[in-house]
Every structure is written in C-alpha cells, then in structure tokens.
Amino acid sequence: MEQVLVVGAGFMGAGIAQVCAQKGLSVILNDVKQDVLDRAMEQMAASVAKLHSKGLVSDSPDQVLARVSTSAGLSAAAQADWIIEAAFEELELKLELFSELGRLARQDTPLASNTSSIPIGRLAEAAGHPERVLGLHFFGPVPLMGLVEVVKAPQTSEEVFERGAEFVRFLGKTPVKVGRDIPGFVMNRVFAAAMREASDLVAEGVVTPEDVDIGMKLGYGWNAGPFEIADNAGLDTFARINVFLRSMNETGLVPSHDLIERMVKEGRLGRKVGKGFYDYDAGGKRHPRSKKN
Numbered sequence: 001m002e003q004v005l006v007v008g009a010g011f012m013g014a015g016i017a018q019v020c021a022q023k024g025l026s027v028i029l030n031d032v033k034q035d036v037l038d039r040a041m042e043q044m045a046a047s048v049a050k051l052h053s054k055g056l057v058s059d060s061p062d063q064v065l066a067r068v069s070t071s072a073g074l075s076a077a078a079q080a081d082w083i084i085e086a087a088f089e090e091l092e093l094k095l096e097l098f099s100e101l102g103r104l105a106r107q108d109t110p111l112a113s114n115t116s117s118i119p120i121g122r123l124a125e126a127a128g129h130p131e132r133v134l135g136l137h138f139f140g141p142v143p144l145m146g147l148v149e150v151v152k153a154p155q156t157s158e159e160v161f162e163r164g165a166e167f168v169r170f171l172g173k174t175p176v177k178v179g180r181d182i183p184g185f186v187m188n189r190v191f192a193a194a195m196r197e198a199s200d201l202v203a204e205g206v207v208t209p210e211d212v213d214i215g216m217k218l219g220y221g222w223n224a225g226p227f228e229i230a231d232n233a234g235l236d237t238f239a240r241i242n243v244f245l246r247s248m249n250e251t252g253l254v255p256s257h258d259l260i261e262r263m264v265k266e267g268r269l270g271r272k273v274g275k276g277f278y279d280y281d282a283g284g285k286r287h288p289r290s291k292k293n
C-alpha cells in the first residue's frame, strides 16, 4: 500500500489525510500539537461516518481510520511515497519544513505543498532535488470539493507534474494544471480579487456580508458566497495569505481595509470557533452575526 505523509493536521491537512485514506492509501498525519492531531482524528471519524451513511464512501469508518496514524515527528518522510505539506501559510515555516523534508525523504518522493499563495519555486529551492517539488492546491472542505490545482514550478519535472495530476485523479478529484508559478496560482487570484472588493464594501458600510453572499449566489450562480467561503476556510488563514501577498506587492489581491485582521484579533476566526462574518450554533448552523458577541 502506498504511504502518504501529510504535514499539518488543521482544516486542510485533516481533509487531505481523509481523502487519501478513503482511497485505500496508508496515511501518516503529522502536526506539532497532539491536541490538533486528536481533534483531526475525531473530525475525520465524524466526516467519514456521514459520507458512509450517504453511500459516498464504501469502506466503513473503522476501515478508513485504521489506515491513518498520527505522529508529532517527521521521520515517516523516509518511507513516504508522497508528501503533502499543509502547515500554516507562513513562508519561513514552509521553507524550514521543505528543507527538512528534502533531507529526510527519498530523492524520488514528490514533495507537494498545499500553499494558497506562496510560489512553489521558493519551496523547491529549499528542498534539494527541486524537480520533485510541486503544488497540489486542494480546496476545502477537502472531502467535499472536487478541484485540485496542480502547480508546476520552473524547477518541477514534467514527470512529477504529470504524476501530480494522476494522483489527483486517483483521489477522485479533477486536476487543473497551472503551468505558471505565480502567487495565488489561478483560482485564488480570481477569488482574492472578488474578496478584496467584497470585504472593502463591507468595511465601508455599503453592504452586509449576508447580502453580498446572497447576491453572488443569486446573481452569479456561486454555490457559496465569499464570506461563507472565508468563514469555512478560517479568517486567520486569510490574514496569513494577505501578509504574504502584500510582501509580494500583489496589492490588487488584498483588501485595502484591515477588516479581516481586526476580526482575527477579536477571535472571530470563522466557523471553527463558532464566529466569523456569521455566527454558528452548536450544530454548525449559520446565522447572521449577532451584535452581542
């Protein structure tokens, strides 16, 4: 059985680990915090049970979860056939991780990053044997979303780029190949431009988040509005992406107002903490933001 090491067990890493295990791969899920690993396993169990009950996953939750083990260290990199990094969106952290993973992994093991905004070539430089480094940009929630951008850095070999697209198809998802290694790739550049305008209009008091979301769904056929997407993704992750995009002078992709940064300071991180642009009840149901909290 092929083995996958997933580095970072947050919203994205846990989802990536889950879809790999659902397809029969053996998965080591790594994070620096044991409580994050424990929570990831609990969330995975609940998600697989739900998908299994709807007939969307044929193996039982026990069978799927038996393929996942957790580790606070990276030694599993030496045996891994695929390594997918999904740690915080911070350049220095990812450079350190790619340098270490590059040292530990076999030379032919593809090293993928799920980064939202950092050019893959920067990570490839840190890893040694840069031809094996690529972007696999999953969309969240990973068990439900069908798209993965496969990103080729200038250093990525054609063979690894092709293997990336094949791996995505094996996971039951659709690859979109991105042949130019630019910050935010394609989909996040398009989304960030929409989000920049939407959050500036909200910050200026022109419109509410709910009305923008309704408008984008009814007017443009989006399945979810930009503020629903932002709450699901985590506003702290959005703030980290903004820091990196600003450092690259990608001002067209970053809001002019600091609305998201202020919300992060107030602890409004989105769905995972029960409050963001919306409030969420214990059952996860979304409500317009209450003025009280």
Ligand SMILES: NC(=O)c1ccc[n+]([C@@H]2O[C@H](COP(=O)([O-])OP(=O)(O)OC[C@H]3O[C@@H](n4cnc5c(N)ncnc54)[C@H](O)[C@@H]3O)[C@@H](O)[C@H]2O)c1
Binding pocket: 007, 008, 009, 010, 011, 012, 013, 030, 031, 032, 033, 036, 085, 086, 087, 088, 089, 090, 093, 097, 114, 115, 116, 117, 137, 138, 139, 140, 232, 233, 234, 237, 241
């Ligand atoms: N949230 C989204 O919708 C989304 C979508 C696509 C891509 N991404 C990208 O995926 C990555 C992860 O995002 P997320 O939303 O899962 O963030 P998250 O905050 O939910 O999880 C990040 C995890 O990384 C862990 N971590 C930090 N340092 C680490 C280290 N040295 N080794 C191992 N783990 C470490 C943290 O403990 C945390 O659990 C980011 O690069 C982000 O830009 C996010």
